[in-house]
Amino acid sequence: MASTAQAVNSNGVRSRTAVGRPGDQSALVRGLGYRALRVLMDVVEGAEIMPVSGPYRAAIGRVGTMDTQDVYASVLTAAERAKLLDPALNDAHALYHATHDALLGILRDPAGLGPTLRTTALVYAILRGPRKLELRGERDWIAVAMFGSIGAPRPAWEHDAVGLGIYNL
Numbered sequence: 001m002a003s004t005a006q007a008v009n010s011n012g013v014r015s016r017t018a019v020g021r022p023g024d025q026s027a028l029v030r031g032l033g034y035r036a037l038r039v040l041m042d043v044v045e046g047a048e049i050m051p052v053s054g055p056y057r058a059a060i061g062r063v064g065t066m067d068t069q070d071v072y073a074s075v076l077t078a079a080e081r082a083k084l085l086d087p088a089l090n091d092a093h094a095l096y097h098a099t100h101d102a103l104l105g106i107l108r109d110p111a112g113l114g115p116t117l118r119t120t121a122l123v124y125a126i127l128r129g130p131r132k133l134e135l136r137g138e139r140d141w142i143a144v145a146m147f148g149s150i151g152a153p154r155p156a157w158e159h160d161a162v163g164l165g166i167y168n169l
Contacts, residue, residue, distance in 0.1 A: 060124065
């Protein structure tokens, strides 16, 4: 399994767009899924990921595989290393469901990768925090955003795909 993961400062992630642009008031009402996708796309574009104050915590990682369970393992390992999960089973269970939903967006078919002779190379971002900034008092949610290529294990037969999963903790 080829996998890399990087924990981001426990205060969260700020990239050039994850927190909103100066003067962009609509960024205050955007939710956790939007923020996870923005962090992910900034990572894909090579933007610098910097810590920022706020209620969000994040981790980013990469995985390339022909086995779906390797994706789950990589996401879980990245979340654990970044200390995004409480030791209770509920957090790991919520992460599993968010990862599953994101994978459904990537795969578009629950059959998986290997049995259908497909391979994938993904970059992912995991974000934990409130659904919206104005809802800081409620319990945290977790979002998994994925972007990468999927296709037959032959050069130039793959295409881009994106997936997003959000689940309450």
